[in-house]
Amino acid sequence: MGALQWIAMVVFCATFFQICRAVDSSADDKLLSLPGQPRVSFQQYAGYVTVDKNQDRALFFYFVEAETDPASKPLVLWLNGGPGCSSVGAGAFTEHGPFRPSDGGSLVRNDYSWNKEANMLYLESPAGVGFSYSANQSFYDLVNDTITAQDNFVFLQNWFLKFPKYKNRDLFIAGESYAGHYVPQLANLIVKSGIKFNLKGVALGNPLLEFSTDFNSEGDFYWSHGLISNPTYELLSAVCNTSQLWRERIGGSSLSASCSKVSDQLNAEIPDAIDSYDVTANVCLSSGASLLGVQNNPLTPRSRLFSSAESLQEALSQQKAQENIDLCVQEETFVYLNRKDVQESFHAKLVGTPQWTFCSSVVLYDLRNLEIPTIDVVGSLVNSGIRVLVYSGDQDSVIPFTGSRTLVEGLAKKLGLNATVPYTAWLEDKQVGGWTQVYGDILTFSTIRGGSHMAPFSSPGRSLAMFAAFLSGKPLV
């Protein structure tokens, strides 16, 4: 071959390669296999989508295609809350992804993975959470709901450029806790934009929808579950209620004298070994773990700080799984996602942060945004014909089902939606899975009996049954 021909060949190949990449750039994101992973038949992808080219800001995603017949199944975008917690660590590896880390560095199959019903897209958002990053670190100094929703919206548009065959697929957006802000706000942007996304529904688990109603339901929940004394319950109603306590906690300055007294009483009566996100569960007793929450992330389930992955690994080897639920799965996930080989397989990089964490230690989220009500945004989605499910693990004392139920009932009244399925128990595997009520065939409230703040973790079978019903648009029975 002559030199000229050879050059032509190279140019052609390079051009051809570019075309291939433009047509299906998702090929770069395909995962061969994760370290310690059992063989599976479905495809997995992970990587970055740039949301701001000038500032080099990019969001990390983990995409798990449905276990069988992905072409016939919907696309579900999943967001965890915090604000600032990771959807890969919490959603995928703790709650409803295909694998759970176990000791010894292997992954085990999750029999109740949500990819049995849908193509699952886990998004770490906003930048600064998990493996998502902003090269310009000033971005982290003030992040809020507006910025998060906008970046998530840009993410979704750009993700569809990588995965065009999902563009016209039925789309659902689901999330938990502070995603009671993220999910409705993103859905609202999509509806308002007029871009055709095929958004069919949203699902919100133990969501923060309205500050006072949600947080004031905590006191009654503590008392009715026997966690506090009568005198403390009286203090909560007469001196400083739980929403006031939250308002002062996130306010940044020290607590008022009255709330401080109530806070001391609560701390004295509710031991550290009670997981307030699952009041009937036992906790992972990894020694050396501090019960300090990551200060910037108020709605962080069981957040603990560890000095290093090694000290955690040591602690974990002393504590083993109980019954069917591995109480230490969050800790094992922390170790797993901080392995170099795991990060390489995931196409993930750490930018401006020394390690992957469950909840961001760099993002300074505007916590005043917790007080923005999103229940009316949910109402406008319903008015746009988007199916809404609000579900609650009924053992969560942080965003108790009672507050969510009051809010959904109030919304139904406001929208003039009558009950189309009356309040009724639903069954899963011959046992009561929880209770449900449907309004106007479009707005559903469901509890998951025995479920935690992270219901798919604590009640995987019931959660999967509820998820399947939600996607199919059929009421739970």
Ligand SMILES: *[C@@H]1O[C@H](CO)[C@@H](O)[C@H](O)[C@H]1NC(C)=O
């Ligand atoms: C970095 O981000 C901040 C805040 O978003 C912005 O004001 C600043 O101009 C950015 N710096 C550069 C070099 O782009």
Ligand SMILES: *[C@@H]1O[C@H](CO)[C@@H](O)[C@H](O)[C@H]1NC(C)=O
């Ligand atoms: C978020 O920050 C931007 C920029 O400072 C501001 O324009 C916007 O109003 C803020 N949004 C909220 C909900 O606080």
Ligand SMILES: *[C@@H]1O[C@H](CO)[C@@H](O)[C@H](O)[C@H]1NC(C)=O
């Ligand atoms: C309880 O909370 C509500 C809503 O934040 C507030 O308006 C009310 O004054 C509070 N009551 C007490 C006794 O703290």
Ligand SMILES: *[C@@H]1O[C@H](CO)[C@@H](O)[C@H](O)[C@H]1NC(C)=O
């Ligand atoms: C809802 O129920 C009320 C009272 O039974 C009735 O007056 C109203 O017409 C119903 N609304 C719809 C939309 O069915």
